[in-house]
Amino acid sequence: EAQVTQNPRYLITVTGKKLTVTCSQNMNHEYMSWYRQDPGLGLRQIYYSMNVEVTDKGDVPEGYKVSRKEKRNFPLILESPSPNQTSLYFCASSTVRGGGYGYTFGSGTRLTVV
């Protein structure tokens, strides 16, 4: 089944403790992206990647890191999480730079930083 797999689904952590949210897709998509979703603000893009070793900032990259060492994986790293990073996170992938076929989204990761 074609899918984007995110882990974990739920995570509660403490301020300053490094964490990684994993994202993997099995569709051979070139383009992958991370979004956070907050009430009233919609989905905001954190980082995106157009292919292996090619990443770029979205609209809200502060406090996040990403890497794209393999085509299928695009982990999101929070080096020192803070409470304002409490949010619902989605990983998404697509072919053709997100045009035409749209994104396939992962199931989401609900992160709480206390």
Add this chain to the structure above:
Amino acid sequence: GQNIDQPTEMTATEGAIVQINCTYQTSGFNGLFWYQQHAGEAPTFLSYNVLDGLEEKGRFSSFLSRSKGYSYLLLKELQMKDSASYLCAVSRNTGGFKTIFGAGTRLFVKA
């Protein structure tokens, strides 16, 4: 700057037709997406418009006017399962590639 506006909430009756509007202001416009998102779930792709006009897909249709910065999603023969948020998103290509989402319109379908 860039901005995407859509109504926060709408209510409609089962079996009726509803139109959800979206206006946008952005540079480097590529195309416009509509996504459906049920509560607690991931968004799912509904449509993508690049050219002006109406595109129909079953009960759902999407319209785009590039000159007016305007789009709408039309849902016909509403069903209870259509109760969800509908996200308008603009694909941009200006020295990088980004997709920007509106805050979403929460649609309530009542019996």
